[in-house]
């Protein structure tokens with residue numbers, strides 16, 4: 001499955017599609033009660049209508065992310081009203097446009113930026129949509145893409161480049177651009193730098209290894225199973241360490257001639273983040289975008305300032321990061337790693353698979369068979 005789906009070349013196809021003008025009702029996979037697992041229902045809803053500045057997107061594929069599990073488990077520090085359709089990593093076709101929309105046509109193939117932004121605040125105006133003062137998370141604060149169709153603001157649309165199919169987009173738009181943001185905007189990789197990517201088989205990790213490698217970094221990674229470590233090596237890590245072995249930070253020191261790494265890409269938090277600080281070389285940087293394993297940590301400031309370490313937060317992505325991610329995918333520089341694909345009816349099984357921590361790469365949900373794909 002991995003070799004077949006993950007490393008195949010993206011199929012080339014025309015970027016515009018014929019779509020029915022109306023869909024009638026739309027099926028949506030909705031969370032109706034929080035839990036682990038939560039309670040979901042596949043519901044038939046009236047077709048949503050795009051308002052001014054909005055588009056109706058017929059969803060072709062939507063990636064599943066840790067964010068969806070946090071929504072399911074009520075683990076987000078933001079209020080959420082139920083029922084809610086999860087799903088923020090949407091690839092699809094524009095099926096209808098609201099009034100006052102220019103620059104887009106029905107049939108255009110698009111990816112959707114999941115961190116919705118106002119486009120007007122001081123941070124949006126300088127291109128830092130990840131810092132928007134009025135930001136909203138698609139699939140959390142408004143209905144997302146585990147549905148046959150979804151209404152989104154057109155400012156969140158990104159045109160799919162030639163050569164990037166819907167599965168590739170749905171596997172990279174959120175997780176891949178998160179890694180792009182961390183490695184190219186929040187931190188930098190100099191040629192020859194040692195880069196440690198935590199959890200290399202995850203959505204963010206699998207992209208981060210490829211991006212760091214392409215930027216000239218020497219990559220180390222971690223994984224909790226041999227299959228995950230093998231994937232990390234396949235993607236370009238020189239070594240993949242056993243995350244269940246408490247000795248792994250010492251192995252990082254050994255592998256780097258005792259100096260440590262220049263950059264850590266971290267998205268787990270808790271104890272893992274502390275162990276990562278131990279792995280930093282003098283002048284090293286730790287960039288983090290998640291805290292699954294714990295949001296509060298204590299660490300010793302003495303080595304932190306003496307060794308001139310940097311601890312950098314990273315949140316989401318900008319539009320420029322998504323454009324770069326899809327362009328890298330179009331030229332084959334960044335390849336999606338797809339673990340499995342589920343139909344909308346079996347989306348609960350997709351959630352269970354991500355929760356099991358057995359996934360190698362991305363899990364996708366597809367409400368329809370692909371409209372056009374030249375495999």
Ligand SMILES: [Zn+2]
Nearest residue numbers: 118121124132
């Ligand atoms: Zn804004």
